[in-house]
Every structure is written in structure tokens, then in C-alpha cells.
Amino acid sequence: MPEATSAESDIALRTGGRARRPNSVGLRRLNILVGALSLPLFIGLWELVSRSGTVNMVLFPPPTVVAAAVLEWIRSGQFFSDLLASLFRVTTGFIVGGALGILLGILTGQFPVISSLLSPLFHILRPIPPIAFVPIVILWFGLSEAGKLFLVVWGVFFTVWLSTHIGVQKVDRGLIRAALMLGTPRRQMLQEIVLLGALPYIVVGLRTAVSISFYTLVAAELAGAFAGIVYRIEIAQQNLQTGQVMGGLAALGLISFIADRLFAALAERIVWWR
């Protein structure tokens, strides 16, 4: 689970990370070329090793077999229903967990009484890995969608709550004093200063929560589902369709990557003054 410090260092990394200077144009071109060759080289090597006979092709199928399995997955129409089921869980869980996290983070960050009431509880629950809740979630919710949402919401909530809480507390006191001197009423301080001051922290928390929502999705779908990317991986594993398993992993990685990049692009717009 990410700690307070990881949210902070994330911010520091974002502001100071783009100062790489290539020695020369030639070296930069070489790097681009090597970068472009990276994936084809890796896939080619994989294909060769798989077909060389030194490994079991059923357990370690070559990329061509994986590709064929993925094509079949798409052609059967199951891919899109699996994708939709997984995306629905991740998105709904992320939105609900994120909204709850932001709301409670503002409350505990802003009002010491609420913080005294809730923070001890949250700090005890937060370190428990969400996967550990699978058994009790099955008891409570059976194999229903509610149980899966619960797991994703649970995972997202604590990360977003903590980063919001810290963000609200770390709002520059100088800005608040300046706002007070300019006649900002205390009851308007939240909307005028605190929310925007905490926004960079909230956004970092939300971005961490994007990957956490995929991570909890795995637990949620392994706990028993009727559709979903991870569900399909599990079914394929039971049928010894290793190509399909690998295709599922690749799909999961790709979706998670796209989600992270989309959120990063969105974050730049949310924190517009940076």
C-alpha cells in the first residue's frame, strides 16, 4: 500500500524529472532505434525459444499461438463482454471509492474532531491487503457484482482518502493567511483555497488508485465471476489453454497501461496551473 511519503515523492518526481540531456543527436537516434527494436526482438526470441523444442510448447506457447488465441477470443465475441464486465467493475469501483475517499479526506483533513473519530479506524483497516477480504466478501455478497465492487471500492478508497487527507493538511498556511487578509470568509476557505491547494495531492492519490483498482479487480474476479478478463484467464488455465492465459495477461496489462496514461493526461488538465 502506498504511504504518505510515496504520494509526496511522486509530486517531487513529477516536477523535477525532465532534465535529461543526450550527448549528441547520433546517440539519441541510436536510442530511438534500439527502443523501436526492443519489443520485436523480445517477441522473436520468445518465438524461437518456444519452437526450439527445449521447452514444453503447451505450457510455453510461442507468440503466434498467443495471437491466434486472442483473435479467436475476439471473434467469439467473448472478448468484448469480458472487457465490458471488467471495465465496468474497475470504473464504477474507482469512481465510488475515489468520491468517498475525497469526501472523507476533506472532512478528516479539515475537521480535527472527524479526524479523531475516523483516522484511527482507517489507519487500522488501510494496511490490510484488499485481497484478504475475498473470503469474507464471498460470505457477505456471494458471487454477486456487489462483492466485486466492494473489493475495488475498498482498495481505491484508502489510497484516495489518505492522499486527500494529507493534501488538505498540507495546504500552504501562507495562502490561507493571505486569503484571510483579503477578506475571504472562513466558510468559503474550503472552496476558494483548500480544495485547490490539496488538488495536486488528490490527483496523485487518484493516479495510484488507478493501478490499485486493477489489482483489486484480479482478486474480485478470481473470487468467482461469470465474465471478465481475469475470469477468462482462470477458465483458460483450467482448460490448459496457455495461449489464452497469456493473451489475457497481455490484454490486462494493455488496458491498465492505457488507463494510467489516460489518467496522467487528464491529471495535467486538472492541475492546470503547473
Place this chain on the structure above:
Amino acid sequence: MKLALASSPASDESARKQPAIQVSNLSIVFDTKGGQVIAVDRVSFDVAPGEFVCIAGPSGCGKSTVLNTIAGLEVPFEGEILVEGAPVYSPRPDVGMVFQQPHLFPWKSVRRNIAHGPRMLGKSTTEAYAIADDLIAMVGLKRFADAYPNTLSGGMQQRVAIARALANQPRVLLMDEPFGALDAQTRTVMQDNLLALRDRIKATIVFVTHDIDEAIVLADRVLIMSAGPGRILREVAVKLPRPRSSSVLVEPAYHSLKKDCLDVIRAEGLRAFNQSDAN
């Protein structure tokens, strides 16, 4: 002509009008781990309407604390503070403040930063922007009206902070070492800007600095404070002609003033040194 201006409005009007600021027997005690520390010890002074007073002293002498108390940001305190005749308990829009750091709202453009105060006081956005644009012109930042604070230099940011504090047309402007974080060259330019600006606004100004030169260049009167506990050692009236600029630094009258101030500071420094030696 210059001599006529030299008698500041303070000395004539203070007899008739009530002071803009009255500080009487102000004491402030801080609770620290090592026990109670008297930060400010029975400080009393008046500031006449329109007067420019500098509070000068070493770091830790409580000069910023005094200023924050006048601003209504420092409670509790002992003694009485009246601004325009009314006691101060909390920040009020007729008292403006410029801090050592600009503390600009990073998510607002220069115009919207300056318009913040008027908007909070119930002005429409159009009115607030009109006020902001006037002040932007006054501090010479027309090209940067739509820029965000992180794209401005330190001096420019502090000019925005001054404009923002002036947007509510405060009767009293408090300035807490506003040029302390700037390089020497920018600081001189900012002092000249402030002197020019001061001739256009009617505000009473209390300016805190640890720089005696800065105090003499700017002020009608310098209050010299000592540290531990913070007390006012001496008042020095600065009868240098106005309009003034940082070039007064080379005038003979300036040198005798600075000698007066330094003598007080040196005597106090020696006393404090001997005292700590005796302990």
C-alpha cells in the same frame, strides 16, 4: 519646494486626527517546549494617518509578530490595538498585508489573484477585473495579466502581491519584509516602485525590515526594536525630502541618520552580548 514636502503629513495631521494605528502595552507570550517566551514586551506606538513607519530590528525581535497582531492574525495578546479607532481581533478588509513570501494563489492568473479580494467583498467579476487591471498597470505588469505566478520572477510576484493587497483599498497596509527574499538589485527597484506607489495611494504603511538602509529610504519614522524580549529601543524620525528614491543613500543627511540608528543597535548588541556573557 522639496523642503516643504519634507515635513511629512504625519507631523501636521497627527495632532488633529486620531492615529490610524494605536498600539498600547502590547505583550505577546509564546508557549514553547522550554517554557514561556516573551516575544514582545509592552510595546506601544502610534502611527498617524498616511504615515510610513518602518519597524527595524534583528531577526527574532518580534517585529513580524507585532505586525501579524495588528493584522489580526496573531491571537491572543495582551494590551490594546486600535486600527482606525476600532479594536483588532481578526483580519479585516481595511487592513492589507504583504508577506515576505508572495503567497500568490498558484491556480489563479495575475488578474484573478488581484481580483480575489474585491470578489470576496461582493464585487462582481467585471468590477473586480477592472480594479485588477488598474493595479496591474500601476505595478507595470500589463503584459503578464494572464500569466500564472509560477512563470513570474520573484520581484514580479511580489509586485502582484502588493497589487493584490491594494485591491481592497485598505486604509492600512502592513508589509512584512516584503523584499527580504529578493536580490539586492531587485530590492532597490522594488523600494523605488513602492515609494512611487505610495505617493498615489493614501494608505498608512507599517513596514517591517531588518535592513536599516531600507528602513531609512522608505520611512517617515523608524522604530528600532531589540530582541529577547522584543522592545522598542528608539524612534528615529526620517526628515529626508519626498518624493524620495533609493538615491538618498548617498546624501549626507542619510549618513547621520544611519549613524544614529547604528549607535542604538550597537549599544543594544553590546548590552545583550555582555548579558549573555554574564550568564
